[in-house]
Amino acid sequence: MKKINKALKKVLSFLDKIIITPVTKFILLSTDFVKDNGKNIEKFINNKQTLIVISLIFAFVIFFVVDQNSATIINKSAEVLYNQPVIAEYNEEAYVIEGLPETVDITLIGRKADLYLAKQYPSHEVSVDLRALKPGSHKVTLKYNQSLSSIDYKIDPSTATIMVYEKVSETRELDYDVLNKNNLDTKLIIDNVELDRSDITIKGAEYKLQQVATVKALVDINDISNPSAGTKKISNVPLIAYDSEGKVVDVEIVPSTIKATVEISSPSKEVKIEAVPKGTIAFGKSISSIDYSVGKVTIYGNQEVLDKITSIPVEINVDKLSTDKDFIVNITKPNGVREISNKTVTVKVKLAELVTKEVSDIKITPVNLADNLKVQALSQEYSSVTVIVKGSQAVIDQLNAGNVVITATVDLSGYTVGEYEVPVKITGSDLTASYEAKTTKIKVKIESK
Numbered sequence: 036m037k038k039i040n041k042a043l044k045k046v047l048s049f050l051d052k053i054i055i056t057p058v059t060k061f062i063l064l065s066t067d068f069v070k071d072n073g074k075n076i077e078k079f080i081n082n083k084q085t086l087i088v089i090s091l092i093f094a095f096v097i098f099f100v101v102d103q104n105s106a107t108i109i110n111k112s113a114e115v116l117y118n119q120p121v122i123a124e125y126n127e128e129a130y131v132i133e134g135l136p137e138t139v140d141i142t143l144i145g146r147k148a149d150l151y152l153a154k155q156y157p158s159h160e161v162s163v164d165l166r167a168l169k170p171g172s173h174k175v176t177l178k179y180n181q182s183l184s185s186i187d188y189k190i191d192p193s194t195a196t197i198m199v200y201e202k203v204s205e206t207r208e209l210d211y212d213v214l215n216k217n218n219l220d221t222k223l224i225i226d227n228v229e230l231d232r233s234d235i236t237i238k239g240a241e242y243k244l245q246q247v248a249t250v251k252a253l254v255d256i257n258d259i260s261n262p263s264a265g266t267k268k269i270s271n272v273p274l275i276a277y278d279s280e281g282k283v284v285d286v287e288i289v290p291s292t293i294k295a296t297v298e299i300s301s302p303s304k305e306v307k308i309e310a311v312p313k314g315t316i317a318f319g320k321s322i323s324s325i326d327y328s329v330g331k332v333t334i335y336g337n338q339e340v341l342d343k344i345t346s347i348p349v350e351i352n353v354d355k356l357s358t359d360k361d362f363i364v365n366i367t368k369p370n371g372v373r374e375i376s377n378k379t380v381t382v383k384v385k386l387a388e389l390v391t392k393e394v395s396d397i398k399i400t401p402v403n404l405a406d407n408l409k410v411q412a413l414s415q416e417y418s419s420v421t422v423i424v425k426g427s428q429a430v431i432d433q434l435n436a437g438n439v440v441i442t443a444t445v446d447l448s449g450y451t452v453g454e455y456e457v458p459v460k461i462t463g464s465d466l467t468a469s470y471e472a473k474t475t476k477i478k479v480k481i482e483s484k
Contacts, residue, residue, distance in 0.1 A: 114150050116141040121177060125165035127202075131240045132165060134197040141179055145186040153186050161190060170199050200240035202287075208234050209274070211252040211295070219256050221374040222301050222335045223264060228254055230272075231294040237276060239286035247286060248279040254295045264301045270294050304341040305331050308366070310382050311466055314354025322353070322467035323387035323427035332366065333376040340371030347375075351382050359385045387427035392434065395421040397441050399459060399477060403448035410447060410481045413454065417477035419443075422461050426468030433465060440464040443472060445479065454480045 118138040125132060139161055143150055160180050165173075174196050179188050211228055219225070230252055237244060252272045259267045271292045276284040310325045334341060349364045362382040368375050396419050401410045412418045420443050424434060433439050441464075445457045456478050461470040 111145060112147050112150055114143045114154065116143065116154075119161050122160055122162045123165055124162065125168070125199075129202055130165075130170070131200040131202050131243075132197055133200065133240070135163070135175075135195050136192060139177060139193075140191045142189040142191070143186050144188070149185045153181070163195075165197070165199070168199050170201055173197055173199060200242075202238055203241050203244060204236050204238040204289075205244050206234055206236055207247065207250050209252060209293075210249055211254050211272075214253055214255040215257045219262060219299075222303070223262065223299050224302065224335075224337060224373065225256075225297060226300045227298040229296045229298075231296075235274060235293075236289040237286045238289065243284060243286050246278045246284050247276045250274055250276045250288065252293055252295060254297065256297075259297065262299060264299050267297045267299060268294065269297060301335060302338040302341055303333050303335045304344065305333050306344055307331050307346045308380055309346040309348050309466065310364075310384075311348045311350045312353045312384075313350050314352055314356075316353050316386070317355055317357035319389050320357060320386045321389040321425060321427045321430070322384055323429050324385045325467060326383040326385075328381035328383075329377050332380075334369070334372045335374040336372040340369075344369055344372070349380060349382065351384065353384065356384070356386065359383075387429065389425060390428050390431050392424045392431050393421055393473075394424055394434070394441060395419075397422050397443045397461075397472075399443045399445060401447050401479070402444050403446055404450070404481070407484055408450075408452065408481050409484050410479050413478040413480055416474075417479065420459055420461075420477075421473040423471045423473060424463070424468055425471075426465070430465055430468045434468075439468070441470060445477065447479075447481070450481055452481055452483055454478065 117140050119141050120138055121136055123132060123135055141161065143153055145153070161177050162180065163175050163177050165175065168175075174194060176194050177190050177192070179190055181188055209230060209232065211230060213225060213228060216225065235250060237247060237250065252274055254269060254272055256262060258269045258272075272295045273292055274288045274290075276286050276288060278284050307330060308327050310327070312322060316322065332347060334344065334347070347366060347369060349366060351362045351364060360383075362384065363379060364382055365379055366375060366377060398419050399412070399417070404410055422441050422443065424431070424439075424441070426434075430439070442462050444460050444462075446460065447457065450457075456476050458476050459472045459474065461472045463470045
């Protein structure tokens with residue numbers, strides 16, 4: 036304690052000699068001077084010239100301070116760096132982060148020279164370290180790795196509330212959709228699409244995986260250069276996950292792209308044009324011949340559709356027609372046909388005098404009867420019918436030669452067990468003639484087999 040007291044006394048003695056005593060003497064001398072010269076000082080201060088000098092001194096001091104501050108303000112500028120990427124550091128294999136902005140805006144404030152230098156640096160990286168965070172909600176601060184300490188910066192947004200989820204994975208079957216099929220040539224069809232894998236892995240938060248209803252490969256026809264018939268390969272086909280409403284679900288898909296093989300073909304078939312007269316020709320006239328500018332056309336479409344088509348009908352209005360006439364008719368594509376080689380055809384109709392002929396003993400055939408039923412005519416006279424054929428002499432000659440087929444049918448669709456009177460329908464292979472049954476209805480009996 037004696038040593039400490041001795042040390043303190045030395046410090047206090049030193050302070051007394053260096054600071055306290057000189058300051059005290061200065062104050063006493065100033066006070067005495069003011070007392071002795073108070074009137075002179077007051078007179079000096081009240082002097083007009085003295086006031087002007089003092090005012091000028093204060094004005095120069097204020098000007099200097101303001102000038103320095105204003106120069107500092109004027110020399111400062113601001114630059115905004117828009118949409119700067121945010122880099123998050125975390126274990127991407129184990130966790131999923133939601134709520135973190137992908138980009139931010141950075142406002143740089145400083146002298147123009149410093150701003151110019153700051154913008155020359157190759158990266159303006161905004162980062163956030165999430166490696167220590169566990170699953171749950173967290174508020175984090177974004178940091179900008181500024182390159183110059185002379186620059187002030189502001190990040191917008193500077194903070195974010197994020198959710199950390201554990202990442203889980205599932206295996207899902209892969210389906211596909213074909214995009215831009217309408218851009219394919221109408222003569223071409225896609226027979227098959229084969230993907231290089233049948234299933235993929237989706238990763239993400241568990242609640243997100245539960246939303247995924249399907250994962251599809253989007254096979255885009257536009258990715259095929261000059262598509263033609265044959266086998267085409269597409270690389271880097273993107274995969275997208277959808278929910279039950281068709282909305283995209285943001286999950287990780289492994290792999291993110293696949294390869295697809297597309298088989299393109301051009302099935303076609305040549306079929307004849309067949310005119311179908313509509314209306315009643317003038318009295319005493321009939322069609323003697325029908326010629327076409329295009330007798331056959333080529334149709335394109337799925338092979339199953341083409342197999343069912345044997346001819347393409349075109350209707351011509353011959354109502355009250357009394358002289359020869361050429362009809363220009365649009366050819367309508369049958370259902371399922373994608374393209375047709377000709378869009379129009381000229382149908383040349385020639386008329387002749389009407390001739391009538393009766394053809395007897397045309398057997399009546401039941402059609403569309405249920406498989407568990409059978410039918411028979413109630414009498415022999417109802418098993419066949421006599422047909423009146425009206426047409427030109429050329430048609431009758433073909434009929435006599437056996438080149439015209441006449442069919443008599445009764446449509447029994449919807450009928451059940453019982454006795455019925457049903458109408459008879461007559462058709463003929465030569466459409467230039469008309470066909471009429473002398474007996475328009477027959478009686479039949481339907482029984483169970």
